[in-house]
Amino acid sequence: xxxxxxxxxxxDAFSEENAWGLATNVDLYGCNPDTIRDAxxxxxxxxxxxxxxxxxxxxETEVVHFGPNDKVAGxxxxxxxxxxxxxxxxxxxxxxxxxxxxxCKEYNPEDVVEYAKKFFGAKSAKSNVVLRE
Numbered sequence: 001x002x003x004x005x006x007x008x009x010x011x012d013a014f015s016e017e018n019a020w021g022l023a024t025n026v027d028l029y030g031c032n033p034d035t036i037r038d039a040x041x042x043x044x045x046x047x048x049x050x051x052x053x054x055x056x057x058x059x060e061t062e063v064v065h066f067g068p069n070d071k072v073a074g075x076x077x078x079x080x081x082x083x084x085x086x087x088x089x090x091x092x093x094x095x096x097x098x099x100x101x102x103x104c105k106e107y108n109p110e111d112v113v114e115y116a117k118k119f120f121g122a123k124s125a126k127s128n129v130v131l132r133e
Contacts, residue, residue: 030123036090053107
């Protein structure tokens with residue numbers, strides 16, 4: 001879970017220092033297996049997330065199922081946004097999801113974490129917010 005202090009500190013630094021960008025990494029555990037195995041739902045998540053954090057999508061969301069073995073098999077997603085990229089990987093073997101949002105436009109990392117957790121029905125989440133300088 002994003003700590004309020006950590007997220008606020010990153011947002012403040014982003015604004016004050018005119019940093020290059022803000023990156024949020026979200027690890028979701030115990031996700032709804034039906035949702036992470038549905039390409040349409042993953043695309044829906046991206047559209048709704050972009051609306052929530054006010055990011056303009058550039059092109060269509062790409063969702064591809066692959067993996068060299070059962071341990072890492074699952075969907076991977078990429079979505080270009082006008083200010084950078086949203087990506088993710090969904091691990092079938094563990095019902096986990098790993099979402100990354102990087103943008104040179106300011107957004108609220110807490111919104112990303114909470115929305116992802118709710119959308120994928122995750123039992124728990126861990127996140128990291130990084131200021132890219």
